[in-house]
Amino acid sequence: xxxxxxxxxxxxxxxxxNGYWELKYDRSQKANIVISxxxxxxxxxxxxxxxxxxxxxxxxxxxxxMNSFMEILYVVVPVLFWCVANWSLTTLMDGEGKFVDxxxxxxxxxxxLVIIHFPWIWLSNxxxxxETAFYHFSSSIAMIWCMFLLFVGNMTVHQYTPSKTIGTxxxxxxxxxxxxxxxxxxxxxxxxxxxxxxVIYQEMVLRS
Amino acid sequence: xxxxxxxxxxxxxxxxxxxxGLSTGGAMVQAAEDAGSYHYSFWGNTVAAPAAYQATKLWNxxxxxxxxxxxxxxxxxxADKQIYLLDTGNNRVVILNQQFQLVRIIASxxxxxxxxxxxxxxxxxxxxxxxxxxxxxxHQRVVHLDQDDKLVKVIEAPKSxxxxxxxxxxxxxxxxxxxxxxxxxxxxxxxxxxxxxxNGEFTSFIGANRVFFSPVEYFWKMLSTxxxxxxxxxxxPTEFSNLDINDEGFLYAxxxxxxxxxxxxxxxxxxxLREEGYFPPEGDIRFTTADGPTRLVDIDVTDxxxxxxxxxxxxxxxxxxxxxxxxxxxxxLGNQLGEFHTxxxxxxxxxxxxxxxxxxxEITVFQSTEYGRTLNEAxxxxxxxxxxxxxxxxQQTINMNANLEFAYAGIGKALIRQxxxxxxxxxxxxxxxxxxxxxxxxxxxKQVLREHFTAIMTGILGLVxxxxxxxxxxxxxxxxxxxxxxx
Numbered sequence: 001x002x003x004x005x006x007x008x009x010x011x012x013x014x015x016x017x018n019g020y021w022e023l024k025y026d027r028s029q030k031a032n033i034v035i036s037x038x039x040x041x042x043x044x045x046x047x048x049x050x051x052x053x054x055x056x057x058x059x060x061x062x063x064x065x066m067n068s069f070m071e072i073l074y075v076v077v078p079v080l081f082w083c084v085a086n087w088s089l090t091t092l093m094d095g096e097g098k099f100v101d102x103x104x105x106x107x108x109x110x111x112x113l114v115i116i117h118f119p120w121i122w123l124s125n126x127x128x129x130x131e132t133a134f135y136h137f138s139s140s141i142a143m144i145w146c147m148f149l150l151f152v153g154n155m156t157v158h159q160y161t162p163s164k165t166i167g168t169x170x171x172x173x174x175x176x177x178x179x180x181x182x183x184x185x186x187x188x189x190x191x192x193x194x195x196x197x198x199v200i201y202q203e204m205v206l207r208s
Numbered sequence: 209x210x211x212x213x214x215x216x217x218x219x220x221x222x223x224x225x226x227x228x229g230l231s232t233g234g235a236m237v238q239a240a241e242d243a244g245s246y247h248y249s250f251w252g253n254t255v256a257a258p259a260a261y262q263a264t265k266l267w268n269x270x271x272x273x274x275x276x277x278x279x280x281x282x283x284x285x286x287a288d289k290q291i292y293l294l295d296t297g298n299n300r301v302v303i304l305n306q307q308f309q310l311v312r313i314i315a316s317x318x319x320x321x322x323x324x325x326x327x328x329x330x331x332x333x334x335x336x337x338x339x340x341x342x343x344x345x346x347h348q349r350v351v352h353l354d355q356d357d358k359l360v361k362v363i364e365a366p367k368s369x370x371x372x373x374x375x376x377x378x379x380x381x382x383x384x385x386x387x388x389x390x391x392x393x394x395x396x397x398x399x400x401x402x403x404x405x406x407n408g409e410f411t412s413f414i415g416a417n418r419v420f421f422s423p424v425e426y427f428w429k430m431l432s433t434x435x436x437x438x439x440x441x442x443x444x445p446t447e448f449s450n451l452d453i454n455d456e457g458f459l460y461a462x463x464x465x466x467x468x469x470x471x472x473x474x475x476x477x478x479x480x481l482r483e484e485g486y487f488p489p490e491g492d493i494r495f496t497t498a499d500g501p502t503r504l505v506d507i508d509v510t511d512x513x514x515x516x517x518x519x520x521x522x523x524x525x526x527x528x529x530x531x532x533x534x535x536x537x538x539x540x541l542g543n544q545l546g547e548f549h550t551x552x553x554x555x556x557x558x559x560x561x562x563x564x565x566x567x568x569x570e571i572t573v574f575q576s577t578e579y580g581r582t583l584n585e586a587x588x589x590x591x592x593x594x595x596x597x598x599x600x601x602x603q604q605t606i607n608m609n610a611n612l613e614f615a616y617a618g619i620g621k622a623l624i625r626q627x628x629x630x631x632x633x634x635x636x637x638x639x640x641x642x643x644x645x646x647x648x649x650x651x652x653x654k655q656v657l658r659e660h661f662t663a664i665m666t667g668i669l670g671l672v673x674x675x676x677x678x679x680x681x682x683x684x685x686x687x688x689x690x691x692x693x694x695x
Binding site for chain 1 (some may be wrong): 642643649
């Protein structure tokens with residue numbers, strides 16, 4: 001049972017249509033959520049280790065600018081934005097997926113990024129500048145594979161047709177942009193309100 | 209008696225140890241120079257650096273014995289270290305030797321039996337044979353004199369179909385190459401430099417700047433009427449601000465635009481300046497909006513392709529090597545020795561720099577410090593291909609300034625030549641040189657694999673054998689199972 005639990009994500013990325021179907025209908029939702037968070041954690045960890053231990057020929061990063069917390073945010077925030085935006089469009093597009101289904105399918109789609117990038121952290125220390133083409137090629141494969149799994153996952157979770165899935169993905173990206181704009185607006189307004197309050201406070205303090 | 213003897217011995221021993229300790233410590237300690245200048249790191253931060261040059265002497269008209277200088281515009285130093293100073297307001301050329309003693313003054317020349325003078329000359333060049341070229345701006349001509357101050361030729365306003373009607377020839381700067389071609393920077397000419405042949409005839413323009421515009425601007429310009437276009441910003445190249453020429457005949461030119469402000473032109477007028485440094489060789493990369501970016505007014509190219517540029521906004525001199533690496537900076541605006549009011553010209557005598565101040569009519573002499581001398585020699589050795597000497601000198605340089613990042617690459621290259629690839633990798637990494645690092649790593653990897661070839665192949669063969677044995681074992685196991693099922 002435990003062995004099957006660990007093997008299932010690899011089964012899913014190699015058999016996406018069957019894998020996602022089983023993910024939605026045949027497996028324990030609690031276990032799915034746990035594995036999803038583990039995948040997110042591993043992806044953040046991989047990114048941090050990549051910026052720290054990658055070879056010099058592929059990794060030109062200012063150590064003063066390295067921030068693990070920001071690396072975690074760069075993984076979590078896009079995933080959350082995608083899930084919320086996709087979930088927001090469910091009613092408009094007559095989808096069947098619940099938020100938890102969208103979240104788990106998205107996280108499972110990120111597995112190739114971990115699997116391919118993790119060994120390259122140390123392999124990149126053994127390649128020269130000419131051989132970085134293989135490194136970048138592997139990164140491209142990981143990204144394309146991830147996009148494909150996202151597509152299949154979305155299609156299966158909502159029971160969309162392929163063309164409708166593409167439309168939903170485009171609308172989801174637009175919704176993500178809109179959400180980003182609203183977030184910036186919100187934080188900007190909050191900042192101005194706080195500045196106003198602090199100015200009032202200073203005025204009262206200095207007056208007395 | 210015995211006790212006092214022991215005490216005396218102990219005291220002597222202690223004193224001896226202290227003396228030895230002092231001498232040892234004294235030998236080890238190296239006095240650290242205070243940070244007199246700055247440098248830019250790979251990440252664009254401003255870091256401390258020792259002063260490479262220090263102002264040592266200030267010359268003006270009185271101290272030179274020629275009366276006050278009046279708005280001098282140009283300097284030139286010949287191969288035999290004669291200093292030619294163009295005194296624009298007094299319409300003369302003052303010639304000095306290396307010790308700044310007056311040799312002679314050129315205030316006139318004889319043309320067709322008549323004495324001719326200059327009027328507001330702004331450009332000066334002297335060839336290796338000590339022929340003098342003077343851009344006589346007020347008289348709209350270029351005057352060519354030989355080493356005895358006799359007239360060779362005069363270049364007047366040229367006639368050519370390349371020039372528009374009513375063209376006014378006002379030469380500002382002039383240089384000549386070894387083939388006797390003359391390049392003139394004229395006011396109002398934005399097609400590049402004007403090239404004249406050995407006979408003084410105009411041949412062509414060379415090295416016009418490219419025009420930078422955005423696609424949006426171009427789109428709107430296409431849609432506009434003729435009247436609207438005349439109101440818009442014109443797409444014309446910017447003018448150059450100064451030029452110099454090196455021993456191999458390449459022109460070095462400076463601009464005052466937003467980018468590509470230093471150019472090295474070949475015979476076709478293409479820019480072949482190597483910019484392998486961390487930043488473009490355009491002076492300060494960090495500045496306040498009040499000051500603005502570096503505004504280049506002069507460039508001087510010396511041996512080993514080192515060149516120095518002069519910033520009029522802050523009065524600073526930036527020096528780069530042939531690859532475009534920033535070496536050092538000195539100078540500034542102010543009233544102290546080593547500071548300027550309106551710097552306009554920069555020249556080099558041996559390792560010393562001469563900076564000409566137009567408003568004050570002064571020449572400031574900068575001499576190199578030990579750091580500057582070592583760095584100059586290191587760059588020269590590297591340029592000549594003397595790797596061992598370059599390695600030694602770069603080591604000394606980074607001992608004085610650990611912030612000089614490109615010097616580590618110089619050491620790395622020398623170590624590659626010596627076959628120490630592992631150490632070379634470390635140095636290239638420290639100088640953020642990915643290409644050099646990759647080259648050293650390839651050689652290092654080959655070296656390591658060759659050394660451990662026996663062990664590696666033995667390991668691989670062992671693995672293959674183990675795999676074969678495992679396969680056979682599994683086959684036997686499978687066979688037994690089949691037999692048991694049949695029973």
